[in-house]
Amino acid sequence: MHDGSGRIVVQNLTKNFGQVAAVQNLSFQVEPGSVTGFLGPNGAGKTTTLRMLLGLVTPTAGHATINGQLFHQLENPARVVGAVLEAQGFHPSRTARDHLRVYCAAMGMPDQRADEMLNLVGLGSAATRSAGGFSLGMKQRLALATALLGDPQVLVLDEPANGLDPEGIAWLRTFLKAFAASGRTVLISSHLLAEVEQTIDQVVIISHGQTMYYGQLDELRRSQQSRVIVQPADPNKLVAALQEAQITNVTPMPEGRVAVVGATVQQIGDVAARAGVALYGVQEEKADLEQLFFRLTSGQYAAPGTQLPPPGQGQPQQGYAQPVGQQGYPPNQAPPQQFQQQGQQSGYHQPPPGYQPGYQQQGTPPGGWGPPPGQPPTGTPPGGWGPPPQQQQQYQAPQQDQQHGGNA
Secondary structure: OOOOOOOEEEEEEEEEEOOEEEEEEEEEEEOOOEEEEEEOOOOOOHHHHHHHHOOOOOOOEEEEEEOOEOHHHOOOHHHHEEEEOOOOOOOOOOEHHHHHHHHHHHHOOOOHHHHHHHHHOOOHHHOOOEHHHOOHHHHHHHHHHHHHOOOOOEEEEEOOOOOOOHHHHHHHHHHHHHHHHOOOEEEEEOOOHHHHHOOOOEEEEEEOOEEEEEEEHHHHHHHOOOEEEEEEOOHHHHHHHHHHOOOOOEEEOHHHOEEEEOOOHHHHHHHHHHHOOOEEEEEEEOOOHHHHHHHHHOOOOOOOOOOOOOOOOOOOOOOOOOOOOOOOOOOOOOOOOOOOOOOOOOOOOOOOOOOOOHHHHOOOOOOOOOOOOOOOOOOOOOOOOOOOHHHHHHOOOHHHHHHOOOOO
16 A cells, blocks of 8 residues: 555646647646546647656646656656556567566566566566567557556556457456555546546546646536436427426427436426326436537537537537538538649649540440450560550540641
């Protein structure tokens, strides 16, 4: 059991790459004894933030500390922080055991620690195999074993489930929860939202390099209104009764169902009972982490037309915003006829009016035409070979006709 040290504090962290602000005034705190998810769209600044925390990138402003110290101030960083940002950096001809023994020597750990960690992550039987032949999932396990060598207080993992099979993901989930339950700190970044939801206790969601939410996952769920779908015997009568009870966010749905936002299942059941309306089905739809994520990140980098409707509007799930027209043209209007795509090859010109490619001029082949006998030759045709004269004349390009005065 650790003593509870290992708190991560990110305060007003900012990083600019030239004119690009990758991280903007980011602040959050990760407490020992919990698994914290660090989530955001691609390009939101997650990896840059983790690199600043681990001393790999210098912040433009602000700071990120572990146990109140910057990473380079830690006396023996590998005994305090275990980190996996990429499952790479293994010597391809070195065995898994020898890879870990090198790190054991650097940390002052006994060689037996290497075998203990290989067994822990499920690579005991592959200890003598070269890392160059490992699958992506096996490399992820070896990287995690490396991070755990120093018995750290803090684990920082970027996409730790990448490449793992379902059994490996389930093992990782159980391990991280047990690691945090011993009083240590876990910070993980992942795009597998459904899996992260089963693992984390608190969450940090960022977008465009800024904090959109930081706190307990349960609090985030409670802050969002749920929707209840009911199947009443008389939809119109139930809607009228709900509105009379000041429950106004009610939307009729297909097949006689009714969607209600802002009321609990018990409240709806009480209203239906007083109105004498039988309910044949009741389903409460609570927002999962994926839905909450999309709402908070506002569809950063989403393709046009894929933005979700705002929460609490009672709109059907299949409703989407109208696609945004291309920049410079009104929506649903084609570009002008003289428009030409950019990036055309040098020397390209529009064909003359009335020009059609030869394969459209061909029409029905002349009578008696057929392919040459035997198999068509491969490689370079023999000298003097060519298509039949009539076909050659038919496929002459217009410019060649003009060049020869039309006397082909």
